Amino acid sequence: MATRIAGRTRRAAVAAMAAGCALVLAACGGDDSEGANVEVEENPEFPEGSTMAEFAEAGQIEIGVKFDQPGVGFMAPGADVPTGFDIEMGKIVAGALGIAPEDITWTETVSDNREPFLQQGTVDIVIASYSITEERRQVVGQTGPYYVTGQQILVREEDKETITGPEDLAQAKTCSVTGSTSLSNVVDDYGAEPVPFDTYSDCVTQLQNGSVDAVTTDGAILLGYAAQAPDELEVVGETFSEERYGIGYQKGDTEFCEFLNETIQASYEDGSWAEAFESTLGESGVETPEQPELDSCQ
Amino acid sequence: MYLSELTSRLADGFLVTLQLLGWSMLIATVLGTALAAMRVSPIPPLRALGVSYVNVFRNTPLVVLFLITVVGLPELNLLTGSFFWRAVTALSMYTAAFVCEVVRSGINTVQVGQAEAARSVGLTFTQTLRHVVLPQAFRNVIPPLASVYIALTKNTSVASAFGILDLTYQLSDLIEDFPGSLYWNFISIAACYILIVAVISGAAALFERRVGVSR
Numbered sequence: 001m002a003t004r005i006a007g008r009t010r011r012a013a014v015a016a017m018a019a020g021c022a023l024v025l026a027a028c029g030g031d032d033s034e035g036a037n038v039e040v041e042e043n044p045e046f047p048e049g050s051t052m053a054e055f056a057e058a059g060q061i062e063i064g065v066k067f068d069q070p071g072v073g074f075m076a077p078g079a080d081v082p083t084g085f086d087i088e089m090g091k092i093v094a095g096a097l098g099i100a101p102e103d104i105t106w107t108e109t110v111s112d113n114r115e116p117f118l119q120q121g122t123v124d125i126v127i128a129s130y131s132i133t134e135e136r137r138q139v140v141g142q143t144g145p146y147y148v149t150g151q152q153i154l155v156r157e158e159d160k161e162t163i164t165g166p167e168d169l170a171q172a173k174t175c176s177v178t179g180s181t182s183l184s185n186v187v188d189d190y191g192a193e194p195v196p197f198d199t200y201s202d203c204v205t206q207l208q209n210g211s212v213d214a215v216t217t218d219g220a221i222l223l224g225y226a227a228q229a230p231d232e233l234e235v236v237g238e239t240f241s242e243e244r245y246g247i248g249y250q251k252g253d254t255e256f257c258e259f260l261n262e263t264i265q266a267s268y269e270d271g272s273w274a275e276a277f278e279s280t281l282g283e284s285g286v287e288t289p290e291q292p293e294l295d296s297c298q
Numbered sequence: 299m300y301l302s303e304l305t306s307r308l309a310d311g312f313l314v315t316l317q318l319l320g321w322s323m324l325i326a327t328v329l330g331t332a333l334a335a336m337r338v339s340p341i342p343p344l345r346a347l348g349v350s351y352v353n354v355f356r357n358t359p360l361v362v363l364f365l366i367t368v369v370g371l372p373e374l375n376l377l378t379g380s381f382f383w384r385a386v387t388a389l390s391m392y393t394a395a396f397v398c399e400v401v402r403s404g405i406n407t408v409q410v411g412q413a414e415a416a417r418s419v420g421l422t423f424t425q426t427l428r429h430v431v432l433p434q435a436f437r438n439v440i441p442p443l444a445s446v447y448i449a450l451t452k453n454t455s456v457a458s459a460f461g462i463l464d465l466t467y468q469l470s471d472l473i474e475d476f477p478g479s480l481y482w483n484f485i486s487i488a489a490c491y492i493l494i495v496a497v498i499s500g501a502a503a504l505f506e507r508r509v510g511v512s513r
Contacts, residue, residue, distance in 0.1 A: 112470055115477040138478045178458060178470045195381060195461040196470075202369075206461070209372045211381070 038091040038272065041098045051256040055097045055124065063090040064109035064123035064248075068199050070224035071281045072129050075108070082106050085220075086127040086245075088276030089146055089264075093125065093247070096263040111177065115139050118248050125260075126248035129218065131181060132295070141253060143260045144246030146273070148292045150239025151182050152219035154226060156207060157234050163214055165237035166190045172213040175203035182217045185241050192216075200225065208232060218243050220281050227283075244292065257297035264294060300476055304486060311468035312490050318385060318454045318464060319494065323447055325390035330397025335427055337402050348398065356395035360456055363388040368460045381461035389453060396446045403442070404435030437511050444502030451494050465490050 046053040055061050065086050066073030073086040081087075081101075091101045109117050109128045117123045118140045132142045153174075155163045162168065166186055174192040176183040177200055186192040195212050197203050203215040204225050215222065219239055226233045247260050267273040268291045277288050336348035355363070367388040371377045377384050408431050416426040436443075458466035465487055472483040 112473050116480070135475065136477055140477075175461070178467055181474065184471065184475070194463060196458065196463060196467050197461055198459040205369060206372075209369075209378075211372055211378065212461075 038088070038095045038101060039270075040095045040100050044096065044098045046259075047255070050259075051250075051253055052097060052259050055099065059099060060103045060105065061094050061097065061099050061125070062105040062107055062123045063094070064107050064114060064117050064126040064128055065090060066110075066128045067108040068201070069129060069221050070228075071283070072221060072224075073127075075106075083280065085147065085277060085280040086129060088280060089247070089267075089273075090125075090127050092267045092272055092276065093127075093260065093263055096259075096266070114248060118250060121250075124249075128248075129221075129243075130246055130248050131243040132246040133181075136248075139251060141249040141251045141257055142246040143249065143257045143297060144264065144294060145244035145292045146247065146264050146294075147245040147277075148289070149218045149220045149243050149245070151185060151216055151241040151243065152222050152239055153236050154204070154207065154215040154222040154233055155213065155236055156210075157232055159213065160234045160236050163236060166192075166216075166240045169214060169216075173211070175206055175212040175215045176200075176217050177203070181243075182241075186216055204233070223281075246295075254297050261294050261297060300479060300482075303475070304472065304482070307468045307472060308465075308486055308490060311463065311465035311487075314462060315451075315454055315464045315490070315494070318382070318389065318457060318462065319451055321386045322389035322393060322450060322454070325386065326393035326397050326450065329390065329394035331401050331432070333394060333398035334401035334405060335424075335432075337398065338405050338427075340423060352395045352398055354395075355391055356399070358392070360388065360392050360453055363392050364456055364460050385454075385457040385460060385462050389450065389457070392453070393446060393450045396449070397443070400439050400442045400446055401432075401435060404437075404439035405431055407438045408434045434511070437509050440502050440506045440510055444498055447498050448495050451491065451498065455491075 044056055046056055065082055067075035067082055071084055073082055073084040075082040090104060094104050107123050109126055114126050114128060114130060118126055132145060136142055167190060169186050169190045169192040172192055173195050174186050175195040175197055178196040178198060183194050183196060187194045200217060200221060206212045207215050222235045226235045249256055273291060274288050282288055333348045333351055336344040339345060367377055367384040412430055413426050416430040454464060455466040458464050469483060469487040476483060
C-alpha cells in the first residue's frame, strides 16, 4: 500500500508539472526577448582567496532564479535558458567576474527554498525577486536593492471601477502565490480573504474564470500578465508596499557583498542596468524607474 | 513574537485541515459504501457503474482531479462557488473509490449463508445489506479503512496548492516569514499531522478491540 501511494504521488507530481507547463504555455506563448548584450570582463583581478577569485578561477557560477515570473525570471517552455530582469542582473554579475553568460548554470529556486539553497551552497547566489527583509538577513546575506517595486492589484476589466485600491479588498477573494509576503500584506492590513495558489498563472486563471476577485503581487509581475490580456485584465491603484529586490549570497561574506554593490553601481553608471530593464520588464510598457540607492555592506 | 505567530497560524491551519478531512471523510464513506453496494448488487448496470467509477477514480492522480475541479469545471460554470468545496469534491471523489474497495472486500468476508438466511426470512436486498451484511462487513475492515483515512489526511495537503489555507499552506507561509526557524516550522506542522493520524489510529484500535471480529 505504501509503495503504491508513493508511486501515485510521483505520477501526480509529473501530471501537475505537465499541467503547469500547459498553463504557462497558454498564458505566455510567444514572448521571446533575448535580453541585452552583457560585457564580460577579461581576466579580472581579485584579492587572493576571495570568493570572487574562486568564481573567476572556476570560470563558472550557479545562480538561483525564478522560472515562473514573466519579465522577472521566466523559463519559456522548451527554452534552454531563462529570460527576465533578474537573469540580466545575473549576467551582469557573472560578466564582472569574467564569466560568459553561457557558463552560468541557472537553477530554479522557489520562494520556499532560497535560504536553504544559499546556506547549503546548492547555488552560489540568488537573484529571484528576492525582497530584502530583516528576517532573511538573519540567515543569509542580501545586498542591493537593485530594483524597488511595490505591491499592486490585478482585476478583471469590468471590476476596475469597484476595486481601485487595497481598501476595496476587504472580504474580497484575493489570490497570490503560497508563502508570499504579498498575501499576508492584504490579509493583515486590509482584511482580504486569501486564496493561495502555486503559481501566478494559476491565480490569473482563477481571476479570469471569476473564482477570485483580485490577484496581488509585485506590480512588475502583474503588468506582464495584464499585457497578455489587455481587454480582460487591468492593474489598478498605486503601489501599497515596498519590495526591495536584493541579491542573496552566503551570510557573512562582506568582501563579496562589496563586490556585488560595486558591480550594481557600475551597471547603473554604464547604462547596462537600464538596458537590462528595458529589454525585459520595460517591454510591458512601464517606464524605467530611478536607480535605487544601495544599502551598505555592514 | 514567533511563538504567538506560530501557534495562531497552526491553529488556523489545523482547523481548515480538520474541516477538509471531516467533510471528505464523511462524503467518501457514504459514497464509497453506496458504490460497494452497487458492486455487489444483482443489477448488472449498477455493477458496471460501480466498477467504472472505481477504475476511473482510483487510477486518476489526485492532482489531476484537483485540476479538474479547481480549474476545469469552473470554466464550464460548474462548482464556481468556494474553493473549499472544490477541494472536498476532489478529495472525496478520489477517496470514495478506495473506501468502496475496502467495504466490498469486507462484504466478501461475510459468509454467503448470512445473506441467504436473511433473504429466506423475507428481507429485501437493501435490507439484507443494511441490517445483516454491512454491519459485519465494517467490523472486518477497520484496519484497512483506517489506512484509507490516514492516506486521506495526508492527501488534504494537496489542497494547499489550490486556494486552501490548510496546514501545509501555513508551513510555506511560516518558512517565508521566519526562515531562521526552519526546524521549528517543520516540526510543529508535522506534529499537527501526527496528532490527527494518531487519533485515527487510536480510534481504529479501540473499535477493533470493541467491535472487531476475532476468530
